[in-house]
Amino acid sequence: MLLAISFIGSTLRTTYIRDRNISLLTQVNILSNQITPNFYGIQLENTRTYLQDLIKGYSLDINARILLLDNNGTVLIDSYDAMLGQNFNALTEVKSALEGYDSNQVYSLPSGENVMYVGVPISDRNEVMGVVLASSSIDDLLQNVNLTLKRVALLSGIGLLFTGMVAFLFAQVIASPIEKMIQLVRSFSRGNFGVSIKIEANDEIGQLAESFNDMASKINQVDEQRRKFVSNVSHELRTPLTSMKIISETLLHQPSWDESVYREFMQDIDGEVSRLNRIVDSLLYLVDLERDELVLETQITYLNYVVQNVVRNLKPLADQKHIHIDVEERDRLQFHMDQGKIQQCLINLVSNAIKYTPENGKIRISIYRETTDACITITDTGIGIPEKDLSHIFDRFYRVDRARARTTGGSGLGLSIAKQIVTLHGGDIQVSSAINTGSTFTVRLPIRYSGVGA
CATH class of the missing domain: 3.30.565.10 (Histidine kinase-like ATPase, C-terminal domain)
Structure with a gap:
C-alpha cells in the first residue's frame, strides 16, 4: 500500500511538474518571440521602457520572475529590478540557451523553497542574441500533490490491487497527452508553427492544449x-x-x-x-x-x-x-x-x-x-x-x-x-x-x- 501511494505521489509530481514546465516554457517562448524584433534596439530608451513593461506584465501574468540577459549572461532587465548587471553565465539553463536550446530544471533552495528555472534563447537567423530566464515557485504544485496523496491514502483501504490499477490508468491518461504536448512543443520550438494538439479533455491539460493551439495559430499568422x-x-x-x-x-x-x-x-x-x-x-x-x-x-x-x-x-x-x-x-x-x-x-x-x-x-x-x-x-x-x-x-x-x-x-x-x-x-x-x-x-x-x- 505504501509502495502504491509512493508510486502515485511520484507520478503526480512528475505529471504536475511537466504540466507546469510546458506552461512556463510556452509562455516564455511567446515572450521571447515578442522581444526578438526589439532586442537590437534595447539601448534606446523607448525600446528599453517597452521591454521592461512587457517583461513585468508577463511576470505578473504567469507569477514568475523574469530576467532578460545578453549573450554574455549579464542581466539587462529584471522584473523585480534587483539583479541588474549580475552575471548568470554559469547557470545550466543559461548555458543551454546560449547554445540555442530551451532548458529547464527544478531546484531546492536553502530556504526550502522549490523553484523551476526555464531558459529560452532569443535568436535571429540562427544567431543567439540573448536569453530569457524565468523562475517560478512550484511549492503550490507540490502542496497540491501532497493534498492529493492524503486523499488517496483515505481510499487505500479498498485494496492494493485496485489502487495499483487506478494509479496505472491515471498515469496513462495524464502522461500520454503530456508526452504528446512535449513532442509538439519541441516541434514548435524548431519553427514548425502549423502544429496543433487534439486532446478532448475538460481539465487543465485540455485547457492548456487549447491555449497552445490558440498561440500556435496566432504565431503562424504572424509568420505568414x-x-x-x-x-x-x-x-x-x-x-x-x-x-x-x-x-x-x-x-x-x-x-x-x-x-x-x-x-x-x-x-x-x-x-x-x-x-x-x-x-x-x-x-x-x-x-x-x-x-x-x-x-x-x-x-x-x-x-x-x-x-x-x-x-x-x-x-x-x-x-x-x-x-x-x-x-x-x-x-x-x-x-x-x-x-x-x-x-x-x-x-x-x-x-x-x-x-x-x-x-x-x-x-x-x-x-x-x-x-x-x-x-x-x-x-x-x-x-x-x-x-x-x-x-x-x-x-x-x-x-x-x-x-x-x-x-x-x-x-x-x-x-x-x-x-x-x-x-x-x-x-x-x-x-x-x-x-x-x-x-x-x-x-x-x-x-x-x-x-x-x-
Whole structure:
C-alpha cells in the first residue's frame, strides 16, 4: 500500500511538474518571440521602457520572475529590478540557451523553497542574441500533490490491487497527452508553427492544449504576414531596379552621348535611387508583424507630374515591345498625396498594361477631375481579363493565368499593392475588360488640400 501511494505521489509530481514546465516554457517562448524584433534596439530608451513593461506584465501574468540577459549572461532587465548587471553565465539553463536550446530544471533552495528555472534563447537567423530566464515557485504544485496523496491514502483501504490499477490508468491518461504536448512543443520550438494538439479533455491539460493551439495559430499568422511582407518588398523594388538597369545598359552600349543626354539619364537613375531609398525607409517602419499597411507621407503634389514621371521611367520597357503610350491631360490636378506611393501604384498598373499588351499595341493614360475626385484611367489594347476573374484580380497572389504569369515574371502582388495604396488615400480602383480587346483601370483619389485625413 505504501509502495502504491509512493508510486502515485511520484507520478503526480512528475505529471504536475511537466504540466507546469510546458506552461512556463510556452509562455516564455511567446515572450521571447515578442522581444526578438526589439532586442537590437534595447539601448534606446523607448525600446528599453517597452521591454521592461512587457517583461513585468508577463511576470505578473504567469507569477514568475523574469530576467532578460545578453549573450554574455549579464542581466539587462529584471522584473523585480534587483539583479541588474549580475552575471548568470554559469547557470545550466543559461548555458543551454546560449547554445540555442530551451532548458529547464527544478531546484531546492536553502530556504526550502522549490523553484523551476526555464531558459529560452532569443535568436535571429540562427544567431543567439540573448536569453530569457524565468523562475517560478512550484511549492503550490507540490502542496497540491501532497493534498492529493492524503486523499488517496483515505481510499487505500479498498485494496492494493485496485489502487495499483487506478494509479496505472491515471498515469496513462495524464502522461500520454503530456508526452504528446512535449513532442509538439519541441516541434514548435524548431519553427514548425502549423502544429496543433487534439486532446478532448475538460481539465487543465485540455485547457492548456487549447491555449497552445490558440498561440500556435496566432504565431503562424504572424509568420505568414512576415512571408507576405518579404514578397511585397521584393515586388516594390523590382520595377525601379529594372528601369535603372535598362537606362545604365543604354549608356554602356552606346559609344558616345551628348553631355545633356548623360545628365538626363543620370538624373533619372538618381531619381530612381532616391525613390528606392524612400521605399526602403518606409518599409523599415513596418516591424509590427500584425500590420502590413503602407505608411503615407503626404505633401502637395501635381498628379500630372507623377504620371509624366511614371511614363518616362517605363518608356524603355514599352519601347522594347514598340508600344505607344499616350498621355491625355484634361486637367492639371494638385492636392495632398504620398507621391512615392502613388507613383508606385501607377508604375504597377502601367507596367501591368505593358506586360499584357502585345507588340505594337497602345496604352492611353487620361488625367481629369470628376466632382471632388482626381481620376486616372489607364486603357490598353492588351489580352484582357475574363469576367469571372475581375472580382479577384486585386487579391494578393491571385493570377488570371499562372502559365502566363511565369513567362511574364509576375508575382501576383502588383495590383494588390496598388489597391492598398489607393485605399489608404481614401480612393478606389475600378476595372473593366474584354478578352482580346483590352482593359481599363480607373483610379479615383479624393482631392484634399489639407492632408489625407482631412
